[in-house]
Structure formats: structure tokens, C-alpha cells
Amino acid sequence: MKKTTRILTSLAAVSALALAACGGDGGSTGAEGESVTLHMATMVQPQTPNAPVQNWFLDELESRSEGRIKIDRTEPETICPAPEIAECVKDGRADIGISISDYTPQLFPMMTLVSVPFMVDNSQALMQSLAKVNDENESAKAAWDKAGLKLIGAWGPGKLILGTNQRVQDIEDIKGMKFRVTGPFLQQAFESAGANVVALPAAETYEAVERGIADAVAWTMDGPVDYKLMEQLSTWTDPGVGHYTTFAIWMNQAKYDSMPADLQKIVDDVRADLNAGEGMKAFQTKTVEQCDALQAFPKTESFTAWDEAATAEWRDSVQAEMLAKWEEQAKRDGLSDPASFLADYQAAIEAAGAEDLLEDPVAACIAQMNG
Numbered sequence: 247m248k249k250t251t252r253i254l255t256s257l258a259a260v261s262a263l264a265l266a267a268c269g270g271d272g273g274s275t276g277a278e279g280e281s282v283t284l285h286m287a288t289m290v291q292p293q294t295p296n297a298p299v300q301n302w303f304l305d306e307l308e309s310r311s312e313g314r315i316k317i318d319r320t321e322p323e324t325i326c327p328a329p330e331i332a333e334c335v336k337d338g339r340a341d342i343g344i345s346i347s348d349y350t351p352q353l354f355p356m357m358t359l360v361s362v363p364f365m366v367d368n369s370q371a372l373m374q375s376l377a378k379v380n381d382e383n384e385s386a387k388a389a390w391d392k393a394g395l396k397l398i399g400a401w402g403p404g405k406l407i408l409g410t411n412q413r414v415q416d417i418e419d420i421k422g423m424k425f426r427v428t429g430p431f432l433q434q435a436f437e438s439a440g441a442n443v444v445a446l447p448a449a450e451t452y453e454a455v456e457r458g459i460a461d462a463v464a465w466t467m468d469g470p471v472d473y474k475l476m477e478q479l480s481t482w483t484d485p486g487v488g489h490y491t492t493f494a495i496w497m498n499q500a501k502y503d504s505m506p507a508d509l510q511k512i513v514d515d516v517r518a519d520l521n522a523g524e525g526m527k528a529f530q531t532k533t534v535e536q537c538d539a540l541q542a543f544p545k546t547e548s549f550t551a552w553d554e555a556a557t558a559e560w561r562d563s564v565q566a567e568m569l570a571k572w573e574e575q576a577k578r579d580g581l582s583d584p585a586s587f588l589a590d591y592q593a594a595i596e597a598a599g600a601e602d603l604l605e606d607p608v609a610a611c612i613a614q615m616n617g
Contacts, residue, residue, distance in 0.1 A: 279314055279506065279508065279509075280314070280506050280509075281313070281314040281315070281316060282314065282315055282316070282505055282506075282509060283316045283317075283318055284307075284315065284316070284317050284318065284341040284342050284497075284501070285318045285320075285325070285339075285340050285341045285342070286304070286317055286318060286319055286320055286325075286340060286341070286342045286343070286344070287320065287324075287325040287326045287331045287334050287335065287339070287340035287342070287343045287344075287345075288300060288320065288322055288323075288331070288343070288344040288345070289322050289323055289327075289328035289331060289344065289345045289346070290322060290344050290493070291322055292322075293472060293532075294403075294468060294472060294532065295403070295404065295467075295468075295529045295530075295531075295532035295533050295536070295607075296344075296401075296403060296493050296529070297532070298528035298529060298531050298532055299399075299401060299493075299520075299525045299526075299528045299529050300344050300495065301528070302520065302524060302525065302528040303398065303399070303495060303516060303517075303520050303525070304317045304319065304342075306516045306519070306520075306524075307512065307513065307516055310512050310515070310516060311509060311512050314509060315509055315512065315513075317342070325339065325340055326339065326340065326343075328345050328346065328349060329345075329349040329350070330349075331343040331344070331345035331349075332345060332347075332349065332350045332353055332354070332395070332496060333350065333353075335395060335496050335497070335498050336353070336393060336394050336395055336498070338498055338500070338501070340498070341497060341498050341501045342398075342495065342496070342497050342498075343495070343496050344493065344494070344495050344496075345493070345494070346491060346492065346493055346494075347360075347400060347491070347492045347493075347494045348361060348429065348491050348492075351575075351579065352579050352580075353393050353395075354389075354393075354494075355389065355575070355576035355577075355579035355580060355581040355584070356379075356380060356383075356385075356386040356389055356390075356576070356581055356587055357376070357400060357492055357494065358572065358575070358576065358579075359572055359576070359587070359588065359591060360372070360376070360400075360402065360489055360490065360491060360492050361429055361430070361431045361432070361490055361491055361572075362431050362565065362568045362569055362572050363406070363431060363432055363435050363487040363488060363490055363561070363564075363565070363568070364486070364487060364488060364557070364560075364561035364564075364565050365488060365489070365591075365592075365595070366488050366489055366595050367405065367486065367488045367489075367606065368598070368599070368603055368604075368606045368609075369401065369402055369404070369405070369489070369526050369529065369604070369606050369607065370523060370526045370598070370603045370604040370606075371595055371598035371599060371603055372401065372402050372488075372489050372492075372595075373399065373400065373401045373402075373521055373525055373526060374521050374522060374523075374594075374598055375591060375594035375595045375597075375598050376399075376400045376401075376492070376521075376591075377397075377399060377400075377517075377521035378594045379587065379590045379591045379594050380397050382590065383583075383586060383587050383590045384583070384586075385581050385582040385583040385584070385586060385587055386581070386587055388582060389580055389581055389582075390499075391499075392580065394498065394499050394500065395496045395497070395498065395499055396496065396497040396498070396499045396502050397494065397495075397496060398494075398495035398496060398497055398513075398517050398520065399494065399495050399517060399520045399521050399525055400492040400493065400494035400495075401492060401493055401494075401525055401526065401529065402466075402488075402489035402490075402491065402492055402493075403466050403468065403491065403492075403493055404466030404467050404468065404489075404533070404607065404608065405466065405484060405487070405488055405489060405606060405607075405608040406432070406464055406465070406466065406484075406485065406487040406488065406489070406490055407464075407465060407466065407467065407469070407470075407482055407483065407484050407485075407549075407608060408425075408462060408463070408464055408482065408483050408484075408485055409462060409463045409465060409469060409470055409475055409476075409478075409479035409481070409482050410423070410461070410462040410479055410481050410482075410483075411461070411462075411479055411480055411481060412481065413481065414462070414481070414483055414485075415483065415550070415552055415553070415556060416552065416553075416556040416559065416560075417439040417440070417556070417559060417560045417563075420436065420439040420440060420441045421439065421440030421441070422440060422441075422442065423441050423442065423461060423462050424441075424442045424444050424459070424460045424461045424462065425441045425442070425443055425444065425460065425462045425463065425464055426444050426445075426446045426451050426454065426455075426460040426462070426463040426464065426465075427441070427443050427444070427445070427463075427464045428445065428464075429490055429491060431490070431568050431571075431572070432464065432487070432490050433445070434564065434568060435487070435560070435564045435568070436464065438563060438564045439560060439563075444459060444460045446459075446460065448473060449473075451463060451469075451473060451475065452473060452474060452475060452477075452478065455475065455478045455479065456478060462479070463475060463479065464487075467533055467536045467537070467540070467607070467608065467611070468536075470482060470536075470540050470543075470546075471536040471539045471540055472536075476539075476540055476543045476545060476546055477543075477545065480545050480546060480547040480548075481547050481548050482540070482546070482548065482549040482550075483548075483549070483550050483551065483552065484550070484551040484552065484608050484609070484612060485551075485552045485556075485557060485560070486551070486552050486554070486556075486557030486560075486561075487557075487560075497513070523604060526604050527604065529607070530604070530607050530610075533607035533608075533610075533611070534607070536607075536611075537607070537610070537611035537614060537615070540611070540615075541611075541614070541615050548615075549611060549612055549615045549616070550612060550616065551609075551612050569588065572584070572588075573585060573588065
């Protein structure tokens with residue numbers, strides 16, 4: 247009887263150790279603490295400047311948690327197509343998602359404000375201002391709660407630049423040109439300047455320029471370099487439009503809430519550093535390469551910036567009307583107080599402008615090519 251008791255006691259001890267080493271739903275509860283696996287859905291292509299931003303965040307989660315946060319990294323759009331990634335995170339098919347906010351504007355009325363041109367000219371100012379206003383504005387916090395999503399960070403894929411084969415240094419030069427432009431507010435701005443707007447997917451633009459369907463493009467630095475449009479267009483310029491859309495990282499709020507408090511803190515700490523400058527530092531590792539490629543390409547004739555007066559003329563002719571339209575649409579999409587959000591966003595941008603910010607990659611490239 248004593249022998250049997252000893253055997254049962256030993257078995258119980260072994261079972262207890264086994265249970266201590268195992269946890270449900272991909273986690274563990276050993277001496278080092280519970281581990282969590284986060285499943286990722288992304289649209290970010292590995293060669294773009296957005297990839298280092300994404301990867302910095304994911305790498306830091308794993309590193310700072312000493313492996314207790316594990317990321318199930320997937321190839322772009324293998325779990326969900328790009329326009330559905332936010333919905334995938336919302337309904338729990340993914341725990342972390344990275345995509346373009348404007349694909350699901352009904353979920354993010356507080357993010358579509360970036361679509362209005364001439365709002366912010368510096369990439370770092372944009373990223374930290376978006377983090378601040380979405381953390382602090384009451385109507386934004388209510389919208390995020392309703393969506394069931396936690397905003398990790400949002401950034402522009404780059405300032406808008408124009409690619410042409412002729413001089414374009416003010417709105418008079420835009421008149422009559424066939425511009426490939428995406429986004430309703432941006433298209434409205436070009437139409438108001440007299441351009442013939444051509445809506446084309448990115449992958450079809452090279453051939454469209456080749457065939458004369460479009461003779462100019464409004465894009466980021468991805469356009470000339472990654473989509474090879476520098477082979478078709480020789481003259482590039484920054485018209486001062488600034489940013490016009492955002493990539494964003496979201497986390498399922500219920501998943502975040504289910505994590506141990508110490509892992510939540512790691513997520514929050516990494517998030518804070520991402521928005522405070524590390525995200526844009528990562529972004530610039532690729533944009534430096536893009537600038538070098540554009541500068542070295544034999545067909546490139548120039549990369550310049552508009553005079554402030556030329557930018558102001560365009561901005562003053564269109565922005566007020568577009569902001570009014572944004573407020574109306576944001577209200578319909580569930581942002582309870584768009585006016586307060588707009589005011590807080592503008593204040594955050596102004597405050598950021600007084601800081602020692604990272605130089606915007608487009609501004610740095612123009613300075614390098616004209617230095």
C-alpha cells in the first residue's frame with residue numbers, strides 16, 4: 247500500500263510538472279511566465295519601405311519578451327486579402343494586421359483625415375501625431391472601442407511626388423495633363439487644378455504610361471523605383487501635398503486584453519518607441535536606397551520641390567472644402583465629434599513641428615540630388 251502511494255505521488259508530481267510546462271492556445275506557463283503566439287496578416291511587400299517598419303515592431307516584441315511573445319509571420323495576403331485585413335483582425339482570424347487604413351474607411355473615420363491633402367509634410371510628425379490624437383481624443387477612443395481594435399501605429403507610405411516628362415512647378419502646369427491619381431480627396435484636388443485624372447491600379451500604371459493612357463503620375467518614391475516608372479518619366483517633384491494615406495498596424499483588442507499584464511506592457515512600450523521615431527528610422531533604411539536608385543538612373547533629369555507660394559495657391563483653393571466633406575463623412579461613419587478630432591490633430595501636428603524631427607525622406611533626397 248505504501249509503495250502504491252509513493253507511485254501515485256510520483257505520477258502526480260510528474261503530471262504537475264507537465265501541466266506547468268504546457269498551456270492552451272499556443273501559450274505556456276513555465277517558470278519564465280506565460281507565452282503567447284500572435285498570428286499576423288499583412289499586405290506589406292518585403293522590398294518596400296513599409297517592411298522595415300513592420301519588422302521592427304515584430305522583432306522588438308519577440309526580443310523584449312525574450313521569446314514569450316511569438317509572431318506567426320505569414321507571406322503578404324496569404325491569410326486575408328489586403329482590403330480585408332482590418333476585418334480579419336477585428337473578427338479574430340488574425341491577431342495583428344498591417345494594411346492601408348483607407349481600404350476600410352468605415353472602420354477608421356479617424357484615420358481618413360490623412361487622405362485630405364496639404365495636412366502634414368513630415369513623416370515623423372504624421373506618425374507621432376496620429377498616435378497622440380488617437381490615444382487622447384475621446385471620440386477617437388470610442389471609435390476604436392467600437393471597432394474592437396487597438397491601434398499600434400500608422401504612418402504614410404511616403405509624401406506625394408509627381409512624375410512627368412515636362413516641367414510641373416505649379417497648378418498651371420498641371421492643367422490638361424493625364425495624371426494617374428488614387429484616393430477621392432487627392433483626385434478632387436487634381437481635378438480642381440485642371441488635370442485629367444486617370445484611376446489605375448499600381449501594377450497597370452507602367453503599361454498605361456507606355457501607351458499614353460496616362461502621361462504623369464502622383465505617387466510616392468515607390469512609383470519611380472519599385473514600379474520602374476523612372477524608366478518612363480524623367481522629371482520628379484514634390485508639390486507640397488504631403489501625405490495622403492496611411493499604412494497601419496492593428497491588434498485585436500480582445501487578444502491584447504487576454505495577455506498577461508507584463509506582456510501587455512511590452513506591447514505598449516514597443517508601440518511607444520515605434521511611434522516616437524523608431525518606425526521612421528526603419529522606414530528610412532529603404533528610402534535611402536530608393537533615392538540612390540533614382541539619382542543614379544540615367545534618365546532622371548531632376549528631383550525638385552515647389553515653391554511654398556505655389557503649394558499655398560493649390561492648398562488654399564481646395565482644402566477647406568475637402569475638410570468639410572471629411573467631417574460630414576466621418577460623422578456618418580461613426581466618429582462622434584469630427585471637429586474636435588480635427589482640432590486635436592492639427593494641434594498635434596503643430597506641436598510636432600516645434601520638435602527636432604527626423605528629416606523627411608523625400609526632403610532629404612531632394613536636398614541630396616540638388617546639393
